[in-house]
Amino acid sequence: MVEIHMVGGASLKTHELNPYLKAVGSDYSNGVNFAMAGSTVSHGVSPYSLNVQVDQFVYFKRRSLELIELGLKGPVSKEGFENALYMMDIGHNDVAGVMHTPSDQWDKKFRQIVSEIGDAIRAFNKKLSDLCDEVRLRLKDATVVYTDMFAIKYGFVANHTKYGIEWPLMVCCGNGGPPYNFMPGKFGCGDLCGPEEKVLSWDGVHFTDFGSGLAAKHAMSGEYSKPRVKLASLLNGGSKKPSSVS
Known part of the structure; x- marks a missing residue:
């Protein structure tokens, strides 16, 4: 789960960011990675919440x-x-985690959100977009961009044939084969998918390299962002205005 990244440089063609908690021998000239697996926005779930x-x-x-x-x-x-x-990319675990809580806790924590996962995510993202609008008004010298990753990833499933994906809901690490490669009660990875196979999900939670690359390409385009700017244009040291998407 990627939470907070700080990226510098003239473009995104850079090496992987070194983690903050691994200071010895790290090179932070191109940015810092503050991410921690399983992190949440909420307190009390992960020791490394937002x-x-x-x-x-x-x-x-x-x-x-x-x-x-x-x-x-x-x-x-x-x-x-x-x-x-x-x-900043966080909140997935907050929504996913509450699906496993007892119903009484669910009602207390998500009273305003219907039980359908998709509706919960859209409601979460609406609040996040509104918050970005508020931050944008406060930080006049910063460019605050909201990117709808749910719309991007949902589009891969809904329009999977467009991307040459045969089984959009199949995981790479699982058991049982298509269409889901999932067998209740059976854990661990069976026959893993090959690097040439177009499988979006690694384990039902995390994306594969293929899926992540596809998502990054769409995110960088700016077509799913508010305001609609190409993210690469933000890495220009302030020498020019961000490039808008027509």
Whole structure:
């Protein structure tokens, strides 16, 4: 689960970001990865919920700037923080996790959300989009972009033949073969799909490399973003306005 990424540089053609919690031998010149598996927005579920990751970023930035003020080389420069692209992708586990809670807890926690997963996700994303609108008004010097990843990924399933995907709901790591490669009560991976196979999901929760690459391409296009800007154009150090999508 990817939560907070800080990406720098002239383009997204960069090496994988080093994790914040692995400081020894890490290169943060192209950005920092604050992600932690199983993380949530809500408190009390994961030890690394969103507020903890934000605190980690705040400390990382403060410590970096302190080192620079002392005449030392910080992991990231002041200009690096100002011109970086910050990506936050979180909330999946909050929605998925509540599906496994007892009904009385469900009613207390999601009283305003119907039981259908799709409706819950759309309601979650609507609130997130509204929050981005508020943040955009407050942070006049920042470009705040909301990207609808649910619409992107749902489109792969609904229009799977367009992408050459034969079994859109099949997982790569599972048992039983098509159409789902899932057998109740049986755990672990049977025969894994090959790298050449167009399978979207790894285990029913996480995307495969193929699925992630496809999703990233659509996200970068800006067609699913609000405002509709090409995300790569945000990595220009502020030298020009972000490129809009016609």
